[in-house]
Amino acid sequence: MIRREFFIDYSRCIGCKACVQACAECDTHRGTSMIHLETIERRDTLQTAPQICMHCDNPVCARVCPADAIKKTPDGVVQSSLKPRCIACSNCVVSCPFGVPKYMAEFEQMMKCDMCYDRSSIGKKPMCATVCPSGALTYTTMEEMQRTRPGIPVNSWKFGGEEVTTKVYVMVPRETTRVEIDLIQIQPTPPALPADPYDVALMLEMAQ
Amino acid sequence: MTPTKNPLRQPRLSDATHAMFWGLATASLLILGILTGSRGLRDFDPALVSYAGAAVLSGFGIGYRYAMWLRRPPTRLYWYRGWQIFLAPQKLLSNLAHLARIVWNTIVLQRFIERRSHLRWTAHWFLAWGCILAAAVTFPLSFGWIRFETARANQEIYRAFMFGIPLGSFHLGTPFAELTFDILDVAAVMVLIGVFFALWRRGHDHGAWSVQQFSDDMLPLILLFAISITGLFLTISTHLMQGIYYGFLSQLHAVTVIFTLLYLPFGKFFHIFQRPAQLGVNFYKQAGAAGPQARCHRCGQEFASRMHIDDLKSVQAALGIQYQLAHGMHYQDICPACRRKNLALTQDGLWKSHDNRLRGN
Known part of the structure; x- marks a missing residue:
């Protein structure tokens, strides 16, 4: 089987939500979309960004799980919590450095992107990568990615002092060897503007 | 809630020694229970010694694994x-009432499984209650805690004893007597219904196919099927086949039960002992919601209880997860949504720096 990897390029996202819809078609979490699609700053920009599970080598979610319910497959895919074990504490949800796991209150279980394991384990593309029209989510070979895209794929991250290596790659400029989470990006957002009854952006924010 | 002591302090004993202690303590407690409950083995049925022995070994395994599990910082x-x-004196009464409610919904009715899937719930409910019913009969019998004997004056009357104390008597041939003698058959049929639905689901669910494993998902069903079917064959042999192969069948049944008891601490069935932790988490969440909330450093929105975030920081420190940022900030104080947005912004920043460098700025 040809070795394919998952690549994410936030800057290519056009916010079409095809990935969100397709994700719910996956057999391992039928009817429930596991992908996150964030609108970055609705007032200032149209920028959106998808977030799938990055499938860490040493997942923080599994380390903080009190029930030992989060397991990796031999090929490095971190699965949703095991249904018999998950005790619905949400430790994984608030600890994941990428903000990926979802707490499904109705089922009292953590669920997350499992790279459409029913598909990717037999060589098919995950649903989101199958439908993404802009290449923000791509499942292909490393060679193909390096040949067709500017920048390089990197799977090394640093959150404060915590170094994280992931199965999924992010596209960054060639001189980058590791993505370090910068304080600049997590400064508090400016205080909200005065309420304007015709502020569509505000209405959309409230509706979320 | 202000912690009175640090539950994550460095333990004095090694994990294995600690777990060994609790394994031995559990097994010893079980042996003591068998000795006292059977009135110094006077009520103990030697024919069931293999079941009792396997239960003691299983008790050791369960104690060992549970202690190991509790060693994990989270x-x-x-x-x-x-x-x-739960034990806070000022809330104990209301906590007990809440406990009764969540035990009813979570353990008895298993509503959270029903919401996941009706088919899964049907399978699990029959499996769980079939097993609980069987365990409630088998363990007291094999430990010598309950016994039956015929009344001296009338061979048609059976007397039941628990810990040597008479519980009552019943006449043979009554529906109650039939139910008492066949209760394990009822349990076996319930388990078989559960196994059927579980296999049906696993046979039709493409998602389950991709992640199921023989040791974790199929072996428990095979074991439960083997116990139930060999148990039912014992009844069939007695009532329909004039006892043919009864000796062989009873030994085969014992082997399946003993194997399952020994598998109990190490396989999927261990979730039976883990599941009550969900009740503790329910109380934890309730207390967290009533207390102060943590606000995201970036967006200012509440995203979890303050207690949860503070506890997580302690757990992360114990696990060596280093989320401390510069200027005294902590990555744990950022909500999941802002973390996701931040990743895209970070990538943006990298490309902007790259472009600026190319332009010579």
Whole structure:
């Protein structure tokens, strides 16, 4: 089987939500979309960004799980919590450095992107990568990615002092060897503007 | 909630020694229970000694694994906090009432499984209650805690004893007598219904196919099927086949039960002992919601209870997860949504720096 990897390029996202819809078609979490699609700053920009599970080598979610319910497959895919074990504490949800796991209150279980394991384990593309029209989510070979895209794929991250290596790659400029989470990006957002009854952006924010 | 002691302090004993202690303590307690409950083995049925022995070994395994499980920092913290919140004197009564409610919904009716899937719930409910019913009969019988004997004056009357204390008597041939003698058959049929639905689901669910494993998902069903079917064959042999192969069948049944008891601490069935932790988490969440909330450093929105975030920081420190940022900030104070947005912004920043460098700025 040809070795394919998952690549994410936030800057290519056009916010079409095809990935969100397709994700719910996956057999391992039928009817429930596991992908996150964030609108970055609705007032200032149209920028959106998808977030799938990055499938860490040493997942923080599994380390903080009190029930030992989060397991990796031999090929490095971190699965949703095991249904018999998950005790619905949400430790994984608030600890994941990428903000990926979802707490499904109705089922009292953590669920997350499992790279459409029913598909990717037999060589098919995950649903989101199958439908993404802009290449923000791509499942292909490393060679193909390096040949067709500017920048390089990197799977090394640093959150404060915590170094994280992931199965999924992010596209960054060639001189980058590791993505370090910068304080600049997590400064508090400016205080909200005065309420304007015709502020569509505000209405959309409230509706979320 | 202000912690009175640090549950994550460095333990004095090694994990294995600690777990060995609790394994031996559990097994010893079980042996003591068998000795006292059977009135010094006077009520103990030697024919069931293999079941009792396997149960003691299983008790050791369960005690060992449970102690190991509680050594994990997140588990230890939830265990400690759960009891601390539940036993708070000023809330004990309301906590007991809440406990009864969540035990009814979570353990008895298993509503959270029903919401996941009706088919899964049907399978699990029959499996769980079939097993509980069987265990409630088998363990007291094999430990010598309950016994039956015929009344001296009338061979048609059976007397039941628990811990040597007479519980009552019943006449043979009554529906109650039939139910008492066949209760394990009822349990076996319930388990078989559960196994059928579970296999049906696994046979038709493409998602389950991709992640199921023989040891974790199929072996437990095979074991439960083997116990139930060999148990039913014993009844069939007695009532329909004039006892043919009864000796062989009873030995085969014993082997399946003993194997399952020994598998209990190490396989999927261990979730039976883990599941009550969900009740503790329920109390933890309730207490967290009533207390101060943590606000995201970036967006200012509440995203979890303050207690949860502070506890998580302690757990992360114990696990060596280093989320401390510069200027005294902590990555744990950023909500999941802002973390996701931040990743895209970070990538943006990298490309902007790259472009600026190319332009010579």
